[in-house]
Amino acid sequence: MGERKHIDVVAGAILRGGKVYGACRGYGAYAGTWEFAGGKVEKGETDEAALVREIREELGVEVAVERLLGIVDHDYPEYHMNMRLYICRHIAGEPQLSVHSAGRWLGRADLYSVPWFEADMELIRKLESELV
Numbered sequence: 001m002g003e004r005k006h007i008d009v010v011a012g013a014i015l016r017g018g019k020v021y022g023a024c025r026g027y028g029a030y031a032g033t034w035e036f037a038g039g040k041v042e043k044g045e046t047d048e049a050a051l052v053r054e055i056r057e058e059l060g061v062e063v064a065v066e067r068l069l070g071i072v073d074h075d076y077p078e079y080h081m082n083m084r085l086y087i088c089r090h091i092a093g094e095p096q097l098s099v100h101s102a103g104r105w106l107g108r109a110d111l112y113s114v115p116w117f118e119a120d121m122e123l124i125r126k127l128e129s130e131l132v
């Protein structure tokens, strides 16, 4: 029996004007599921560098990574995921969709109006207090 596959994921809760940016996966098995921009950390890469790279690639947006909001461990059928969610400040650029089919700045009142990844829900509750 081999070790179960493990992936390291970073995601960014990008904040601007009391709202957070959520995006809807445009393709693949989880198309239609909402998430924070991000992705797998590459070998030798820091979380911060991976996050800045992924957010730039996916949304064309520049962010400053502020702090770790929380960590989630989740078993997907194909692998075990360890995801670190960071609070990021929006610096520049309007989000341009490339891999996502939709995206919105969500405030406290509409934070739960989109279908997030189940794995994200605990961290989303934690995020509520950041949205004022």
Ligand SMILES: Nc1nc2c([nH]c(=O)n2[C@H]2C[C@H](O)[C@@H](COP(=O)(O)OP(=O)(O)OP(=O)(O)O)O2)c(=O)[nH]1
Pocket (backbone or CB within 6 Å): 009, 010, 011, 028, 034, 035, 036, 037, 038, 039, 040, 074, 076, 081, 083, 117, 119, 120
């Ligand atoms: N980016 C992101 N991924 C999330 C979130 N919540 C969550 O469970 N995930 C999962 C979905 C994927 O299994 C994994 C992210 O990996 P990824 O973005 O490289 O997605 P992927 O494996 O579909 O991409 P790829 O190999 O095709 O590039 O983390 C989230 O909020 N943001």
